[in-house]
Amino acid sequence: MKWTGKAILPHFGHLRPDNVVKKTCIEYETLRRAAGKSQGTVHTELGHLRSALKFACDTRMIETAPKIWRPAKPLTDKRILSAGEARALINGAIEPHIRIALILLLGTAGRVGAILDLTWDRVDFDRGTINLRLEDSQTRKCRAVVPMNPSTRAALDVAYRAALSEHVVEYAGGQIKSIRKGFQGAVTRSKIGHVRIHDLRHTAAVTMLASGVPLEKVSQVLGHSNTAITFSTYGRYLPEHMTDAVNVLDFMNLKAHR
Template identity: 70%
Template sequence: MPDISIGRFRGGFCVYWRKPDGKRTRHGLAARTREDAEAEAIEVYRRVTYASAPRGATVADLWAEYVEDLGDKPTATTMGYTGKAILPHFGAYLPENITKVLCVSYARTRADAGKSQGTIWTELGHLQTALNFARDVRRIDRAPKIWRPAKPEKDKRILNKGEARALLDGAREPHIRLALALLLGTGARIGAILDLEWDRVDFERGTINLRLADAKTRKGRSVVPMNSGTRAALDVAQRAALTDFVVEYAGGPVKSIRKGFTAAVERAKIGHVRIHDLRHTAAVWMLSEGVPIEKVAQVLGHSNISVTYRTYGRYLPEHMQDAVNVLDFTTLKDRA
C-alpha cells in the first residue's frame, strides 16, 4: 500500500495519494473524526484500487449473478433498486475485504443523504443475502458478516373494528374496497392480494390460496378460509370480472393501491395508517379473540411461530398473567 494522507476538504476529511504515474488523486470521506477518517481512508483506497484492478469475483459480480438467478421474481426488482445504493460503495470490493468500518461508512453516507435507519438496515441485509448466495453456490468460500445498525422498532397501528369499518366505507372505488376487504379478512400482505387470480379462489371449499405455484416470492403465504365478508366481496367481484386477476381496474391487473388507500384513510378520518398495518390489525384481533398463536402463524404464512411471537407478543400482555400471579407475595402465607 502506498503512502496515503488525510487532509481537510469542504469542512470534512479527505484521503489522497499518488498513483503509479505520479498523479495525485483525492477522495472525500464520510468520517467526522480524525480517527474514523484514518480507518475509512484505507477502505477508500482499497475500493478505488480494486475498481481499477479487481482480482476474482467482486461484490458487483456476485450481486449480478444473484439477480440473474432470481429471474423474474419480485426480489430481483428490489435488488435492482438496492443495487443503485450498494454497488457504488461496495461493488469494486472482493467479499473478503469488506469490513465493519466500510459498512459503518456506508451507513453514515446514507444517513447523510436522508435515508432512515430502517432503510439502511434493509440495504445492508440485501448485501448479506447476495454474499450468502455466492457462498451457497460455492462462488466464494465464505460470506463475510455484514455489520448493520440496529433494526428500528416500528410502531404498529392497530385499528379497532369501528376504524376498520370506516376505512372500508371510505373506499369509493370497487377495486380498492375489495383489496381492503381481503387485506383485513385474510391478514395477507398487499403483494399476495394483488397477485391473486381467480383460479386460486375456491368457492366450493371456501378457501383462498395466496401461494404462487412457482414460488416467486420468498415471503410466506398461506391458504386461508373465507369468512362471510370476504366471500360476499369475492362473489360480487367475480360476477363483474374482466380479467384473471381478483383485484383489477380498467380491464387490467392493479400494481398499487397506495393512492386509493390514502384517499380512503382520509375519508375515514382515522389518522395515520399504513397498508401493512391492516395485516397487523388482523393478527392482533385474532390473538385478542383467543385464537391460538399457532393458528395465527398459519394464517399469516409464518414459517416459524417464533416470528409471530416476536412480532405480536407485546400486544398481548395478558398471556403472561398466570406468570406474574406467582409473584404476588402479598398473598403468600408464612412458611414454617
C-alpha cells in the same frame, strides 16, 4: 442485491475483505444518513453486504468473511386499527374494486400482492376457502389458503356476480396493478389518520391474537413458515399473554405459594 450494490460498491468496492472493519461500516452509515437514507435502509444494505461476503467465503472466493457492523434494526411503527376504524376505512372506499380489496386484506390477513393476484378459480364458494397461493410463485413469503368469514363471503358473492375478468380485484375488466391511490382516498374519507396498506395485515394479525386465537392458527393464516416468526413480529403487542407467568412470581400472595 444488484440495486443495493449501487450504494455499497462506491464505499466498499475497492477494499479487501480484511479491510472491512467496524470503522468503515460506521463511516458508510454516516454517509448514507447524510444522504437522507433511513437507519432501516442502512441496516438492510449492510446486511446484503454481509450476505455477499458470506457467500464468497462459502464458495471459497475469499478465505474468511469479515464481521459486518450494522446499526440496530429500528422498531416499525405498525398502526393497528380498531374495529370501528376498519369499518370506517372500508366505508370510505367509494370504488367497488377498492372496497373488495380492503375487505380481502382485512378478512384474510393477506399481503396486497396476493390479493391483487387472486383469481376466481382460487375462490371456492362450496368449501368456503380463498387460496392466495400461486403454483408458479417465486416469492419467498408464503401465502395461505384462508377460510372465508361471513362478510368476506358476502362481498365476494357480489363481486363475482359483477365480474368482467378472471381477477377478483379488477377495474373495467382489467387486472389492477396498484390500489395505492384508491387506498389513500379511502383513508382520507374515513378520517382515521395515517395508515399504510400493510397495516391492514398487522391489524388482522393482532386482532386474531387479541381475540384469543391460538398462535399456531394465526401463523397459518399469515402464511408464516413457523410460529416463531409470528411471535417475534406480534408478541410485543400482547403483553397480557404473559400474565399467568408473572402471576406465579407474586410472592406476597400467600395462597399462591402454600
